[in-house]
Amino acid sequence: MSDGRLSRVCVVGGAGFIGSHFVARLLSDPATEQVTVYDNFSSGSDWHLAPVADDPRLRVVRADVGDLPDLVEACAGHDTMIHLASNPDIAAAVTNPAIDFDQGTRLTHHVAEAARLSQVGLVLYASGSGVYGDLGEIEAVEDHGPMIPTSTYGASKLAGEAILASYAAMFDFTVRAFRFGNVVGPRQTHGVGYDFVRRLLDDPSRLRILGDGQQSKSYIYVEDVIAAVLLAGTRATTPFDAFNVATGDYVTVTEIAELAMDVLGLPPGSTEFQYTGGDRGWKGDVPVVRINTDKIRSLGWSNQRTGPQALRDSMSSMADDYRAGLLTS
Numbered sequence: 206m207s208d209g210r211l212s213r214v215c216v217v218g219g220a221g222f223i224g225s226h227f228v229a230r231l232l233s234d235p236a237t238e239q240v241t242v243y244d245n246f247s248s249g250s251d252w253h254l255a256p257v258a259d260d261p262r263l264r265v266v267r268a269d270v271g272d273l274p275d276l277v278e279a280c281a282g283h284d285t286m287i288h289l290a291s292n293p294d295i296a297a298a299v300t301n302p303a304i305d306f307d308q309g310t311r312l313t314h315h316v317a318e319a320a321r322l323s324q325v326g327l328v329l330y331a332s333g334s335g336v337y338g339d340l341g342e343i344e345a346v347e348d349h350g351p352m353i354p355t356s357t358y359g360a361s362k363l364a365g366e367a368i369l370a371s372y373a374a375m376f377d378f379t380v381r382a383f384r385f386g387n388v389v390g391p392r393q394t395h396g397v398g399y400d401f402v403r404r405l406l407d408d409p410s411r412l413r414i415l416g417d418g419q420q421s422k423s424y425i426y427v428e429d430v431i432a433a434v435l436l437a438g439t440r441a442t443t444p445f446d447a448f449n450v451a452t453g454d455y456v457t458v459t460e461i462a463e464l465a466m467d468v469l470g471l472p473p474g475s476t477e478f479q480y481t482g483g484d485r486g487w488k489g490d491v492p493v494v495r496i497n498t499d500k501i502r503s504l505g506w507s508n509q510r511t512g513p514q515a516l517r518d519s520m521s522s523m524a525d526d527y528r529a530g531l532l533t534s
């Protein structure tokens with residue numbers, strides 16, 4: 206980056222969906238000196254990094270964020286950490302209630318400790334809109350209060366923000382937290398679009414849809430997310446700040462199913478939609494998400510794709526990856 210920041214970046218969770226796009230974006234900038242991917246490859250993959258694997262500025266450390274000494278060593282000498290490592294399965298806590306604390310809050314504490322011990326100046330944290338809980342049609346603004354998460358995933362993200370904010374204040378580094386809507390794009394390996402594409406390719410005659418299909422949320426293309434994070438990150442002056450990152454439009458689950466059919470060339474009406482019923486996909490799900498983005502837009506950011514365009518492009522890419530055998534069913 207031209208202002209001297211983000212020239213040596215440790216991407217924690219860099220082999221995952223969003224992380225691999227950060228890595229590619231950073232390495233596309235000649236000013237970037239080094240990118241270290243720190244990942245245990247639990248949901249990350251080598252093929253995510255294949256397009257940049259030969260870049261001599263890339264270093265891949267296969268290790269767990271739970272191993273603090275390894276993390277400290279790997280991040281030493283970097284100016285920035287981008288923290289993306291967490292449990293990717295939001296509903297997993299229904300049967301494993303500790304997962305978001307073990308593979309969420311605890312990992313974020315380790316990232317805060319590693320930033321302190323390695324004297325990293327800037328931490329960019331992938332939080333999520335789950336911190337707001339269930340606000341219905343109320344548009345969530347960054348300083349909404351009180352925040353009452355309805356999932357342990359949302360709770361772990363909010364706890365992570367609190368830990369990082371307190372470390373930023375006490376140990377003189379800068380933190381930016383980003384509350385994304387649902388992120389979609391190439392190399393995605395989870396999420397509703399991913400699920401629908403795989404199921405429809407396996408059996409186009411019917412599609413199981415969790416809930417009543419009216420859940421209405423925000424979907425944003427991964428490149429738009431990265432642009433927002435890098436913009437707000439490089440402008441950081443105060444110790445801590447949080448930004449919503451979303452498109453401002455909303456798509457229902459039934460509309461995503463229809464988009465998926467269109468992307469796969471299936472005639473409208475040819476697939477039977479089988480709804481499981483109820484207003485949400487699982488207990489803890491937030492059926493209606495509304496996210497205010499005035500703050501990030503005031504910095505000059507705007508999304509390049511609408512939600513439907515983002516979903517269409519990502520599902521098209523996922524279908525190609527699935528047919529190529531890169532995604533397992």
Ligand SMILES: NC(=O)c1ccc[n+]([C@@H]2O[C@H](COP(=O)([O-])OP(=O)(O)OC[C@H]3O[C@@H](n4cnc5c(N)ncnc54)[C@H](O)[C@@H]3O)[C@@H](O)[C@H]2O)c1
Nearest residue numbers: 218220221222223245247248249269270290293331387388
């Ligand atoms: N995808 C979305 O829609 C979305 C929305 C809001 C926030 N987020 C957050 O953004 C981050 C990245 O999401 P993603 O969709 O790229 O998920 P992902 O699962 O593809 O990426 C997470 C990466 O972290 C790694 N990881 C997990 N636990 C680890 C551990 N203990 N040690 C080392 N590495 C570990 C995984 O192997 C993976 O490569 C996550 O924190 C997620 O909660 C994602």
